[in-house]
């Protein structure tokens with residue numbers, strides 16, 4: 001295999017023989033298999049310290065055996081057999097292989113091809129710390145492929161320099177986070193990939209060094225490598241997080257001058273890829289998917305291309321998506337086109353790297369099937385000479401023309417104007433102005449294009465940044481959740497005598513794997529954030545400069561045009577650009593708002609966690625007060641009763657519910673399209689839309705019964721709750737399910753605000769909310785809410801918070817009396833009926849009194865008290881269904897005004913804590929996924945995104961913040977569970 005790859009073809013041999021005249025015709029393109037080599041680096045001290053064993057063994061020149069360290073060593077028959085894997089490559093190097101050996105067997109043969117006008121690529125692939133940089137760059141004492149290749153290249157050039165003339169240029173770049181940076185001149189900022197008319201990829205503005213001194217280049221490379229994005233990882237202290245590409249271009253021509261002589265252009269890419277372990281970890285654990293997608297999108301895309309190319313084998317019809325990342329765009333030719341390509345896969349022999357090594361070997365093995373089609377790149381110089389001849393004759397003609405023009409003008413001065421002359425001059429000036437116009441238009445379009453590209457990159461960076469923030473928030477939540485659970489467990493263990501005995505056995509609660517991963521990832525994400533911020537700042541600066549330049553051009557250039565129509569064209573061009581910029585800004589704003597909404601939900605969740613903590617503290621302190629018979633001042637007692645009432649009413653739940661409805665509608669965007677309201681009766685469509693909106697932003701899932709608003713002559717008559725299925729598993733308090741509304745008739749513009757208020761009040765009333773917890777919505781049709789309805793709901797939400805605030809102020813006011821019996825309506829300004837009238841009085845109900853008496857008895861004998869206490873707790877659990885179910889039962893009895901059956905304080909606290917402790921078992925909640933905003937591929941207006949700004953995005957969040965800050969209502973029974 002190797003000899004086939006290394007040996008020059010007959011066509012090449014003849015080509016070389018006929019050099020320097022290079023008269024032979026270019027050969028037909030030929031298919032070539034991608035050469036895949038494997039290098040196993042020596043095991044290192046860290047791995048040995050970790051107790052790792054060597055599991056990758058070279059067998060012969062081409063085979064490697066990877067043993068599974070997880071196999072049972074006692075199973076003599078199957079030991080190291082069942083998952084033992086054998087792979088065959090073109091060549092395998094183990095720890096004994098020298099740098100020179102690796103170079104000679106993989107890359108050396110490419111050099112000759114490059115100076116004869118063929119493209120070649122060598123890339124190093126493998127997980128972090130497997131030795132890629134060592135192979136490519138090497139050390140001073142053991143130089144890698146870069147230097148050895150350049151040395152050979154310059155030597156070959158020197159050998160033939162008497163007859164041939166060479167130009168060698170070199171560039172060195174990195175691709176990090178989908179941004180290209182010039183490593184030889186990082187101050188250039190981000191560079192863009194461009195495709196020329198022949199489809200070959202160019203990097204605009206990259207520094208090209210022209211030299212034939214390999215040592216000089218090596219110095220530049222070492223310097224450039226220091227500019228590479230690096231970060232310490234567990235596997236490598238100086239891990240390169242970017243892909244580094246060294247591109248060497250060699251142009252060759254014969255020194256014998258000939259009008260039709262050829263120029264051969266050979267390009268050599270040498271690529272040191274970033275560690276591939278992220279992609280593999282993504283596949284294995286699914287945890288680093290997003291990080292992989294951001295930081296190593298290129299590598300994932302490369303893997304996909306390798307897969308697609310290897311599957312297609314010989315057939316060239318299958319589509320391979322090279323456009324997915326900058327790396328694959330750059331390596332398009334190397335992988336699927338005109339290039340001889342060598343892939344050097346790297347692995348560590350250590351057992352601790354088994355998974356990474358296995359994945360690398362599988363990828364590399366697949367890549368073996370890839371075929372490229374190489375052909376020589378020839379530029380025919382005679383074409384250029386012909387061009388110059390044309391230019392010279394053009395210039396001659398122009399001189400003649402100008403001469404005759406001057407003569408005519410002089411004649412004119414003498415004889416007066418001749419009509420034919422005027423026409424000709426006019427024609428000439430038209431020609432000139434057309435040329436001038438084209439030039440100006442080209443300049444303007446170039447400037448606008450550059451600006452738009454920068455804006456797009458900025459948008460991408462901004463989105464990356466927000467996603468990194470969201471990821472960080474999610475990890476912080478996971479950690480906070482765990483900390484709270486730990487504290488809760490500690491408290492429970494202390495309290496519970498029975499558990500105490502087991503406690504010692506259980507020992508310290510180990511931190512779950514997810515939490516340690518979250519801690520680890522936060523550090524990485526913070527580092528990424530810093531980097532993205534730096535990149536963004538640089539890009540913003542460049543954009544500002546480009547904008548300044550473009551606006552100067554916009555002002556000055558049109559002045560050079562005299563023709564009115566042409567000026568109008570330029571004006572329209574500028575206008576089109578302005579609109580495009582506006583459109584991009586709207587899209588950016590839209591993305592930003594969506595992500596902000598997502599972030600807000602993390603804040604809500606955090607508050608929610610904090611609220612639960614406060615509730616626990618209150619309940620425990622309350623028990624302490626009761627237990628020790630500490631007298632409580634009347635105002636404090638009143639406030640506590642208010643607190644209990646608010647818990648019972650579940651005010652906060654309703655707020656969260658409304659927020660979720662609005663959030664989902666805003667997120668879906670299309671639901672806010674007023675034009676679609678006329679279609680609301682199309683239940684099927686709406687149902688589908690709503691079905692996708694089951695997830696509440698903080699991860700809870702509610703299912704409310706459908707509220708059917710039936711139209712009567714006035715618009716909407718009444719709302720009723722349709723019967724629903726019996727509560728199943730999903731209906732339990734800890735797993736509230738999704739929330740649905742059914743608005744049967746279309747919501748017209750004058751959709752009676754009264755009826756809407758009714759609907760909102762129904763939604764907000766404790767009966768419906770509680771009832772909702774019981775209902776299953778499987779059998780219910782649903783439709784989306786109109787923007788009007790959402791606004792109304794938001795207004796009503798505000799009313800809820802006002803009620804809570806006013807109650808609070810009454811309890812503060814010593815004159816206010818008992819505020820608890822005060823009747824509140826949702827909309828105090830309207831002549832609406834009062835929607836609920838809590839029957840609670842400061843007196844204790846029968847059951848409360850009984851519980852209180854029981855408790856006093858218990859507290860008189862502390863030891864028995866605890867046992868009785870827990871038996872009471874059990875009783876309470878048995879007797880009292882969770883409030884959601886209880887209220888649901890009331891709802892089915894169709895009580896006109898729901899009366900709240902207030903539980904005793906103890907019951908309240910017990911039920912609540914019971915739910916709480918149950919809920920906290922859901923330790924790693926389904927935290928909402930970050931809004932993974934997809935970038936608009938086109939810069940043109942997208943209907944949905946343009947419709948979004950019709951409704952202000954700040955609307956729901958502003959409401960939320962107001963209510964959250966003013967009321968912070970505690971809640972009990974419908975605690976949001978994640």
Ligand SMILES: Nc1ncnc2c1ncn2[C@@H]1O[C@H](COP(=O)(O)OP(=O)(O)OP(=O)(O)O)[C@@H](O)[C@H]1O
Pocket residue numbers: 040041042095126127128129130131132133134135236238239240241273274275276346
């Ligand atoms: N064949 C080898 N012989 C001796 N040392 C090696 C060999 N390969 C790698 N090493 C050493 O292992 C360490 C990690 O290698 P290197 O930095 O090349 O890994 P890498 O794959 O480029 O990692 P990353 O992707 O994180 O940049 C270095 O200290 C390097 O000197």
